[in-house]
Amino acid sequence: MQTLYKALVTVILAATALSLSAQSSYELNTGWKTVGIKSITDQGELISDPAYPLIGWQPAIVPGTVLTTQIANKTVPDPFFGMNNKLIPDIYNTGKDYYTYWFAKDFKEAIPANGNQVYLNLRGVNYSCNVFLNGHQLNVKLHQGMFLRQSYNVTKWLAKSGNNRLAIIVYPPNPVGNPNGGQGGDGTIARNVSIQYTPGWDWIQPIRDRNTGIWDKVTIEKTAGIRIIDPHVITLVPGVRQPGGPQKPATIQVSAQLKNDGAKTISGFLRYTLDGKLVSMKVTLKAGEVADVSLPDYSLKKPRLWWPNGYGPQNLYQLKLQFVSAANKVSDQKNIEVGVRQLTTEWNAKASGHQVNVNGQRVFIKGGNWIISDELLRFSKKRYDAEVRFHRDMNLNLIRVWGGALTERPEFYEACDKYGLLVFQDMWGSGDANGRWEDKTKLDDQKGRRKYPDDHDLYLRSVEDQVKMLRNYASLAIWCGGNEITQPDDILAAVRDTILPKLDNTRWFVDFSNSLDMGKNDKGINGDGPYGIQPLSYFWATKTYPFNSEVGSVGVGDIESLKRIIPEANLIAPEYNPVTRREKVDSVWKYHTYIGYENYVNKYGKVKDVRDWAEKAQLVNYDQYRALMEGFSSHMWDWYTGTIIWKTQNPWSAMRGQMYDYYLDPNACLYGLHSGSEPVHIMYNPVDSAVSIVNNTFSKLKNVTATVKIYTISGDAKLVTRLAKELPASGVTNLLSIRREIAAAATEKGAFLALRLTDADKRTISDNVYWLADKKGEYSGLNEMPASKLTITAKRLSKGKIAVILVNPNAAPVAFFNRVSLIDPKAGERVLPTFYSDNYVSVLPGEQKTVVVDYDVPVTSPKIAVRGWNMKERMVSVR
Incomplete structure (x- = not known):
C-alpha cells in the first residue's frame, strides 16, 4: 500500500509539471x-x-x-x-x-x-x-x-x-x-x-x-479559473526539543482563500506537497465565489526543525500549494518556504521580563535594531541577503524592524529565515511623532498627535494586509504596536483583539517596544538606552531593563569608509577638549550625524591625523560592542532575557551606530560583537576581574578547558591558570578572579589578556584577547610595541573563497589588531560586500590564525591586504 501511495504521488507530480504553463508570474521592473x-x-x-x-x-x-x-x-x-x-x-x-x-x-x-x-x-x-x-x-x-x-x-x-x-x-x-x-x-x-x-x-x-x-x-x-489568495501555514512543535537527534512529529496546518473569477462553477482539489507527501481536499466554487478553505492537519514525521542562529540549523521545507481542476489542470500555485518551529513566550520571574522560547527552549535574545536597507528604497534580494548575513556573522539571533520605518519586503524575511534571525516587527508609529511627550518642534500638540494617523480605517486595513503577506515566515517572531508608544486605543484594540487573533494567532504581540509586558526594572518601570559611548564597566555593572529594546553606542568606519562620504577638505579628525568635555567636529561630519567618541580615542595616544583617528576609533568600536554583549550575557536569565542594540546599520551614509557602512564595508564594531556574542564565550569582567564562560546553547558542555594568559607589550607570556570545567546549558559559569594578576599587569604600559576555551580534542571553542590599560586608564604601551613579525599567505579554497593564514613566530610580540581586506587590484579598492570569518584579529606569539574570506563579486586576480596596529599594510597575492 505504501509503494502504491508513493507511485500515485509521483504520477500526480509529473502531471502537475506538465500543466504548470496554466499559471505564471513575472515582474515589470525594466x-x-x-x-x-x-x-x-x-x-x-x-x-x-x-x-x-x-x-x-x-x-x-x-x-x-x-x-x-x-x-x-x-x-x-x-x-x-x-x-x-x-x-x-x-x-x-x-x-x-x-x-x-x-x-x-x-x-x-x-x-x-x-x-x-x-x-x-x-x-x-x-x-x-x-x-x-x-x-x-x-x-x-x-x-x-x-x-x-x-x-x-x-x-x-x-x-x-x-x-x-x-x-x-x-x-x-x-x-x-x-x-x-x-x-x-x-x-x-x-x-x-x-x-x-x-x-x-x-x-x-x-x-x-x-x-x-x-x-x-x-x-x-496569470491563473486559470481559481486563484489562491494569501495562503497561511502554521507549524506546531509540541514539547521541549533539542536541535539534534530524532524528532517527534510536528503538525502542519494549511489554509487559503480561494476565488473563482470565472464565469462558471469549478470543482477541483486544493492540495499541497511537503517532504514528498500529498495533502488534498476537494473544493467546489460557484462563479464569483470567494471561500476560505482549511486543509486537514498533517502530522510531519521526523521533522527537520528550524532554529534561531547559534542554536541549531535553519532547515526549510518547500511547500507547493496548488488548486487543480477536475481535469488535473493547475489553476494557480503558490510556492512557500516553511520553517517548522513553534514560538512561545513566558514571564521570567527572576529577570522580571518576558522570555522568547523556540521549540520549547528559551532563547536569550541578542538583537540589532534595523531601520531600513536604503533610505531611497533601492532594495534588492542580494543586498538584503548581505545585510542579514552580516547580522548572522555578528552572532545575533534577532533583528528588530523599527516602527518609524516600514514592514520590509518579503525578500528581507526570506534572508532572516535563511540565516536564523528572529524578527521583532514594529508597526508604524513612534513616540516622537505620535505624541508620547510634548515636543516644541512638532506642529500639533501632544493630544493632537496621539490621534495620528488621520485615517484609522486605512491603518487597520494596511495592518491586515501586511500580516497576511508576512505571516508564513519562520523568522517572524514578534508583532509590536509601535516604537516607544501605543497606537490610539481603537487601533490597539482592533490589532490586539481582532486582527492578530484572526489572522496570526501564533506570535507574541507587544503593545509597544518598551512595554511593561516586555519587562520592568526594580522600580517597576521599563525603558531603553543608554545611547552613546560608555565606560566598558557600565555594561557589566549597571542594570538597565530586563528586555532592553534599544541600547547603543558609536560606529564610525575606517579611513576607506570615511572617504566614500566625506570630501577630502573635510577629512578632519574630531578634537576633544578635556576642559569643556566636548569635541570640535567638522560641519560635514555633523551633517552626517556623527556621534561623539568623547575622550576614548585619545586614550590610545595623541591623534596624528584623520587616518590615525579612524584607526584608533576601531579599537574603541571593538571594545564597546564586545563589552556590551558580554555585560548583558553575564547576567543572562538573572537581570536580562535579552537586549537589542541601537542600531546595527544605517540606510544612508551616517556616522553612528553601525556595524558596517551603507556601502557594506564592515568596521570593528561587527567583529567586537562577533566575539562578544559567541554562543559559547569565555570573557573577562573589568569590574571585579573575574573570568567566566557563557554557554548560550541547550546542551551541557563537558571536558572543556579554559586557559588564561597575560602577555607583556613585548610579548612575554605568563600562564595564570588552566582549568577543566563542565558548563551547564543556557547559563553562566564563573571560573576565577585574576584581580591580583591584573593589578600586577597594570604597570606603566598595560598588557594583553588572552582567554581561550578548548574542547576535549583541544579544538578552540572561544578565543578572546583583551588589551589592558595602564594604571592611568590609558593604552600607552600600545604605542611602544615592537614591530609585528607576522607572515601572511593567502590560498584559494574554492570559487569566491580564500583562506588567509596569519602566522606569528615564537619570541615575537603580539601581532595586534590586524584587519584583513579583499582588494580589487584594478580599482585599488576593497571588494564589497565581502564576508570574513573574523577580522581585526590578534595573533599571539608562536601561534597562527586563519581568516576565511567569502565573496561573490566578480573580480579578476584579487589580492589580500593586511594591516595591523604594529604592522604597516602589506599586500599578498592569492595562491
Missing part, C-alpha cells in the same frame, strides 16, 4: 518611463493608450522613487556624499506637485483563452495613486497608503494586439512634514500611513521627495 505632472496635462485614459507618444519622458527606476530616478538620470547629485543632500529641493518648500510623477510601462500580454485570468499586482506605492491600463482606470477611487497592496483583474482590459500600456500617477504623502530638525520633522508625516523618518531624524537628514514612488514590485500574474 523599461519604465516617467515625467512630472508639471510637464504634462493629459489624463490617464489618454496616457495609458499604447499609441500615446511618450515624448520627453525619462527612464524610470521601478521599484523605486522619484528621487532614485532623478539620481539615476543625474538630474540631482548623490545625496549620500558630502553636503549634496542640501542641494536637492525639499518637497516642503517646492510643493507636492514638484514630486508628483507619472510612470508608464509598455508590456506584451495576450488576452487569455479558456477562462484563464490575468492580474496586475502592485506590492507598494507611496503614497497615493491612480492606475490606468489601455485607456481604462482600474481603481474606483484614489488608492492611498504606503503599506497596502493592490491587485486588479485586468483580463478584460488587455489589448487585442497584445501590446499594453500601464500608466500610474503617484502623489506624495499629504502632509509631507516640515523638516525642522525634529524627530520626524514637525511630526505631521505621521498623519499618513507611511514611513515616518523621511523629514529627518537624529541619525538621518530629510529625504527630499519623502520616498514618493512605486517603491515595491509590480507583477503580472
Whole structure:
C-alpha cells in the first residue's frame, strides 16, 4: 500500500509539471518611463493608450522613487556624499506637485483563452495613486497608503494586439512634514500611513521627495479559473526539543482563500506537497465565489526543525500549494518556504521580563535594531541577503524592524529565515511623532498627535494586509504596536483583539517596544538606552531593563569608509577638549550625524591625523560592542532575557551606530560583537576581574578547558591558570578572579589578556584577547610595541573563497589588531560586500590564525591586504 501511495504521488507530480504553463508570474521592473505632472496635462485614459507618444519622458527606476530616478538620470547629485543632500529641493518648500510623477510601462500580454485570468499586482506605492491600463482606470477611487497592496483583474482590459500600456500617477504623502530638525520633522508625516523618518531624524537628514514612488514590485500574474489568495501555514512543535537527534512529529496546518473569477462553477482539489507527501481536499466554487478553505492537519514525521542562529540549523521545507481542476489542470500555485518551529513566550520571574522560547527552549535574545536597507528604497534580494548575513556573522539571533520605518519586503524575511534571525516587527508609529511627550518642534500638540494617523480605517486595513503577506515566515517572531508608544486605543484594540487573533494567532504581540509586558526594572518601570559611548564597566555593572529594546553606542568606519562620504577638505579628525568635555567636529561630519567618541580615542595616544583617528576609533568600536554583549550575557536569565542594540546599520551614509557602512564595508564594531556574542564565550569582567564562560546553547558542555594568559607589550607570556570545567546549558559559569594578576599587569604600559576555551580534542571553542590599560586608564604601551613579525599567505579554497593564514613566530610580540581586506587590484579598492570569518584579529606569539574570506563579486586576480596596529599594510597575492 505504501509503494502504491508513493507511485500515485509521483504520477500526480509529473502531471502537475506538465500543466504548470496554466499559471505564471513575472515582474515589470525594466523599461519604465516617467515625467512630472508639471510637464504634462493629459489624463490617464489618454496616457495609458499604447499609441500615446511618450515624448520627453525619462527612464524610470521601478521599484523605486522619484528621487532614485532623478539620481539615476543625474538630474540631482548623490545625496549620500558630502553636503549634496542640501542641494536637492525639499518637497516642503517646492510643493507636492514638484514630486508628483507619472510612470508608464509598455508590456506584451495576450488576452487569455479558456477562462484563464490575468492580474496586475502592485506590492507598494507611496503614497497615493491612480492606475490606468489601455485607456481604462482600474481603481474606483484614489488608492492611498504606503503599506497596502493592490491587485486588479485586468483580463478584460488587455489589448487585442497584445501590446499594453500601464500608466500610474503617484502623489506624495499629504502632509509631507516640515523638516525642522525634529524627530520626524514637525511630526505631521505621521498623519499618513507611511514611513515616518523621511523629514529627518537624529541619525538621518530629510529625504527630499519623502520616498514618493512605486517603491515595491509590480507583477503580472496569470491563473486559470481559481486563484489562491494569501495562503497561511502554521507549524506546531509540541514539547521541549533539542536541535539534534530524532524528532517527534510536528503538525502542519494549511489554509487559503480561494476565488473563482470565472464565469462558471469549478470543482477541483486544493492540495499541497511537503517532504514528498500529498495533502488534498476537494473544493467546489460557484462563479464569483470567494471561500476560505482549511486543509486537514498533517502530522510531519521526523521533522527537520528550524532554529534561531547559534542554536541549531535553519532547515526549510518547500511547500507547493496548488488548486487543480477536475481535469488535473493547475489553476494557480503558490510556492512557500516553511520553517517548522513553534514560538512561545513566558514571564521570567527572576529577570522580571518576558522570555522568547523556540521549540520549547528559551532563547536569550541578542538583537540589532534595523531601520531600513536604503533610505531611497533601492532594495534588492542580494543586498538584503548581505545585510542579514552580516547580522548572522555578528552572532545575533534577532533583528528588530523599527516602527518609524516600514514592514520590509518579503525578500528581507526570506534572508532572516535563511540565516536564523528572529524578527521583532514594529508597526508604524513612534513616540516622537505620535505624541508620547510634548515636543516644541512638532506642529500639533501632544493630544493632537496621539490621534495620528488621520485615517484609522486605512491603518487597520494596511495592518491586515501586511500580516497576511508576512505571516508564513519562520523568522517572524514578534508583532509590536509601535516604537516607544501605543497606537490610539481603537487601533490597539482592533490589532490586539481582532486582527492578530484572526489572522496570526501564533506570535507574541507587544503593545509597544518598551512595554511593561516586555519587562520592568526594580522600580517597576521599563525603558531603553543608554545611547552613546560608555565606560566598558557600565555594561557589566549597571542594570538597565530586563528586555532592553534599544541600547547603543558609536560606529564610525575606517579611513576607506570615511572617504566614500566625506570630501577630502573635510577629512578632519574630531578634537576633544578635556576642559569643556566636548569635541570640535567638522560641519560635514555633523551633517552626517556623527556621534561623539568623547575622550576614548585619545586614550590610545595623541591623534596624528584623520587616518590615525579612524584607526584608533576601531579599537574603541571593538571594545564597546564586545563589552556590551558580554555585560548583558553575564547576567543572562538573572537581570536580562535579552537586549537589542541601537542600531546595527544605517540606510544612508551616517556616522553612528553601525556595524558596517551603507556601502557594506564592515568596521570593528561587527567583529567586537562577533566575539562578544559567541554562543559559547569565555570573557573577562573589568569590574571585579573575574573570568567566566557563557554557554548560550541547550546542551551541557563537558571536558572543556579554559586557559588564561597575560602577555607583556613585548610579548612575554605568563600562564595564570588552566582549568577543566563542565558548563551547564543556557547559563553562566564563573571560573576565577585574576584581580591580583591584573593589578600586577597594570604597570606603566598595560598588557594583553588572552582567554581561550578548548574542547576535549583541544579544538578552540572561544578565543578572546583583551588589551589592558595602564594604571592611568590609558593604552600607552600600545604605542611602544615592537614591530609585528607576522607572515601572511593567502590560498584559494574554492570559487569566491580564500583562506588567509596569519602566522606569528615564537619570541615575537603580539601581532595586534590586524584587519584583513579583499582588494580589487584594478580599482585599488576593497571588494564589497565581502564576508570574513573574523577580522581585526590578534595573533599571539608562536601561534597562527586563519581568516576565511567569502565573496561573490566578480573580480579578476584579487589580492589580500593586511594591516595591523604594529604592522604597516602589506599586500599578498592569492595562491
